[in-house]
Amino acid sequence: MALEAPLSPTAARIMDQDSVGIVQLGLGALHLSDHRRLSSAHFEAMLVPASLGLSDVPVEISLLIFRALDMPSAFNLASTNKHFKAILDNHLDSILLPILTRDLSPLDGLLQAIVAKPEDLDRPQSICLSRRIKHKTKLLCEGDSEYDEKTKKFTAPILVELDSNHIKRLQHMYKVVKGWERLFSHYRFVNGEDRRALLPHESERLRGALYYWMRYAYYFHGNLPRLSPWIPRKDSTDVRCNWLRLLSDPQLHEFEDLWATVRVIVEQAICPSVEFVRKTIGEPLTTADLDKISFGSAQGILMPGLTPWSENARWINVNKRIVDTFLKLSPEEILHLVDCRSQYSKGKLVRMMRTGYPNILQDTQSLTSALDAVLQERRESRERALSGSFLDLPTDLFSTARSKRWARSGGILDWIGVDDEAIREYWARNSKQLLKWDSADDANLPEPVIMPSGKIEP
Template sequence: MAPASVFQEEMDAAGQQQTPAVPGVRLQGLPVEILVEIMSNLDFESFDNMLLVSRRLNSVVEAHWSFLLCGIVEREFTPVQDFFDTLWGVNLPEMMTCSQLLTVCSTLNGFQPLLNFCRVIKRWEMEFPSLRFSILPLHSRSLSPNELCRLRQGLYIWWRYARSFHGPAVDVDNTSEARRTFLRRFSTTQLHEVNDMRQTIRSAVQQKICPSVTLVRGFRGKLATKEEAARIGWGELSENSDIVDTVMKLHPAILLHLLVYRHRYATRASMIRFIRLRHPGIEDGDVESFRETISDVLFERGLSLFWPFPRPGFPDTYGGVLDHADAESEELRAAYSTDGGTGVHDYPQWRREMDASREVRSAKLEPAL
């Protein structure tokens, strides 16, 4: 027998004498204590997927979610205080820990609203980079952890502002001074960051949801007649601007839905019906006031949307939510991060007169025929 054959027979015999392999341990067969320990170290997406694996894992999550989510919220949804303030729509005591806040959450609105809120924030994180770099796509990239934190903080501010001043609530104090009081608590750095986020999203609304007649003709080229473009587009110039700023009054979760699922609405009329259904009073009063209020608060501090930072943000590929291009500008971010709560609270007469004479832009969704 050839040496190679002898060697192969010896190897086969040795393999047959080995101890049989131990069957693999199934995740669902583990004790609850070990499952809880494993799931508490997952990222949010993996944690969310656990709900779909089996009934047993789903029941474990629902029984222990206030413990499981503590580490996930602290790792992936910072600033934690702003996260819960936004979720509940109130200013919570700052001394409470994330674990304590989740325990309170379990007795107030429960697991499902919290889970849905986390899903919306994560979807914004996923969609925002493509919106932020839409005008300069060659520079497109993922956001760094610091940039994601700024984005979330901006979303939390915008979310609470929209709920307080753009929502369907009745008898809410929606005066200019009430809006300024809300934003005064935030630092100049935070206001510049949230304005960058707002500009990015407004540009996306103007491009993807409510394009002007001229933009429609630019997209479709010679295929679109002027009449067809007018049927599809959302007005021109100031009219289009008013419509876009009316749509910007929508709740961030609804606006996200429109940006992601725009293809579901075949006509302008179908989208208008959806918007009116989700926000019945959206055409009452004036257009969204977020940018105007930020400008007012910065004016009180002797600043503006274009200073002290060298770049306002969007559409530049740095500044605002994104890191600045140089270290000196990043130092300004720290220098202007502690002036929250400052500003003029007793307006001089000339300022009140200017507020009274400010042009009112009425909210509208349908362009004139």
């Protein structure tokens, strides 16, 4: 007696797709009219070889699968067996480039950030030049040539070839960038009801500014020797200012927007002031309780030993000094502190900073002063260009944008109003504006001021 067995969905789907009615079974053929004499499991076992799996997919299809994944998933897939690892190793460029372009653009800024190294400071001017970056035979970044005053010729761009260490940095960078896309959206909007995910082009603006911050933090805020002990000044040859002068007007404004948001993050999530803690908790706290949580007052206080009527009276903002010290940390380190803040008491955080960053008290962050100096240069340059002009154009675009930025739009975000968004049309798109290299020009500037020392507790 024939055994009547219903087909499973898999077998039925195969049967429906067979227009001829014959399924080849290796040594012979079985007519479809006889399929019900077999059990469903037996039938499927003959249809699908036991060894068939994802590793049997053609390499061309595997490449499409790799490119559709994000970077962590692509490397996780490659770690499952030797077959996929060989595919990733042999086609690394054709797999990673589409992923990086899709998820981490602008690609040039990303690659310039991962190839930064301490030896770059041996020639300070060279850090203002993009590297020529290649992987094996694939050219990824063209790089900038440097003009040699002695030979009156342009030198070849500095060449960097990506190795396995750079690839590991790219993997780690992916997590940091995606973490900042999440964090920026949370803190950028003043009102909770305005909070939203970034649009794709807004995310790209954020990533571009983030890559500039990574390089600035590495060269000028980290453990490398300081190139200058002075506060960055307008019209100076300070390499920190020259580095920001490389940016176009939109890039500079987006960078400023990110930096202002980072300050808010540190002020609220890492080093809250006495005033912020009181406002947030909303109930009376003893002085002892405040001291356990807060990092000093945000209101100015007199320097010890001075009186308000003293000729040399100086007021300091304790919390601001502490925040300016923590702002020297890299994007990765600040992201970690925000995400893991509950694991650090105030005392533990201070101890970690002292032991992990021996030179943290050497100075405070310099990026705010450098940004202010370069923005003022751009503003004055525009005013000079428009003086006597009959064009009805705003002359103080940066102040206009800055005053409106902390509403719901502007900077990295799209402006909500059409008239406000038109401000971008007036910004200069060219980079490398007002670069200054002749140190003799600094003689005409006011006396420089030394960077204030750092502070990590009240």
